[in-house]
Amino acid sequence: MRRHGPALAFARALTLALTLVGGRFAAADEYHYQGNPVGARAAAMGGAFTGLANDNAAAFYNPAGMVLGTGTELSLSTSVYGVARDDIAGSQGAQPPTFLAFPSTFVLVKTPFWVKQDDPAPRHRYGLAVLVTDFTKIARQGTTADSTTLLKTSDATTYAGLAYAYRWRERLSFGASAFLVSRALTRFEQTSRTGSGSDVELDRREIEGSHLGAQIFAGALYRPTERWSFGLCVRTPSFDLGGSLKLSQFSKRPGSPLDEQSSTEGSFTSQLPLTVILGGAWHAHERLLLSADLSVHAPTGTYTALATPQMTETVDKGAVVNGAIGLEILLGRHVPLRTGFYTDRSARAGARGTSLADLDPDYVVFTGSIGYETDRTAIVAGGALETGSVDTPSFRLERQEIRWWVAASYRL
Helix, strand or coil, X not given: CCXXXXXXXXXHHHHHHXXXXXXXXXXXXXXXXXXXXXXXXXXXXXXXXXXXXCCCCHHHHCHHHHHHCCCCEEEEEXXXXXXXXXXXXXXXXXXXXXXECCCEEEEEEECCCCCCCXXXXXXEEEEXXXXXXXXXXXXXXXXXXXXXXXXXXXXXXXXXXXXEEEEEECCEEEEEEEEEEXXXXXXXXXXXXXXXXXXXXXXXXXXXXXEEEEEEEEEEEECCCCCEEEEEEEECCXXXXXXXXXXXXXXXXXXXXXXXXXXXXXXXXXXXXXXXXXXXXXXXXXXXXXXXEEEEECCCEEEEEEXXXXXXXXXXXXXXXXXXXXXXXXXXXXXXXXXXXXXXXXCECXXXXXXXXXXXXXXXXXXXXXXXXXXXXXXXXXXXXXXXXXXXXXXXXXXXXXXXXXXXEEEC
């Protein structure tokens, strides 16, 4: 993260605090795009769903796939909790386990009223989706002989929008989704030091930011045979619809009164890049399915992420390529076992620095689930293990995170 202008020590401390509390703040962060896959089936298969897209999660992965369903489908999912651990060799910061709350999804897909509801191959389908793709809350406290540091952060990203799909030919369909993307974050950092006598030094920084953007997803799905299918999804860069930022700083020095500075004149921007995703799926056997995705994220260039009269923080993201693979095995007629793997590489542009504030590791994620599913209902339990590390001459960061989720769907 590069900073220009009169970037106060707060900007550095803020980034350092963020590194200490979680290595990154989930997929909502400025440098990672893959994050937490949505939809029970897609999430368990590592998000390798662009070439498959045959349930209502298609509204997010590839809206062209919505025509593979019929009637009315309702899907709900939520995570139970996650446990994360960061180990930073060479740092004196305390690194205890951290509990995190994670995403929830609501997707409703219907056949239009002018189409027969029992049509096995409707030409039109539309959907409504509300997807909390990331919701993270972290709190951590570190104590040394003469100081105590309290760090708190929360970060949430929500997609809400409509999707439409059209079957152009028997084996070829097209679709599009339009989403409003909202992000809200809060960060709190407080350090207190014991001075001479009973006097205490205090530094506290609080930031509240929100941003609203828009994205359009356009997709195509082609199934040349019953065994093979291929998909393409293009996501536009996010359109900036405005953001706000509130910054408050308090400090107390021995023998001096409390000094307070605040500003509500700031702005916060969260910019998503142009993304092209190619995917394929192969039904190797009636009980075995394989899928794979390749995602290309374009560079964003330099933009201002945080700006107030007291500070400016800029972001410069390069191009990134990520991959995902998924596997589905039917253990029984109603019992699917799914597993997957995907990468979540950092988009940080240029050479990485040598301080904790510049650490931004690449991640690999292993996923899996087991469930009970019928033609109308499904209940699924799954989880994911994320791991990543990065070395500098001064520090080594190792991160592991475990996430669990449950999901249910119903088809009318």
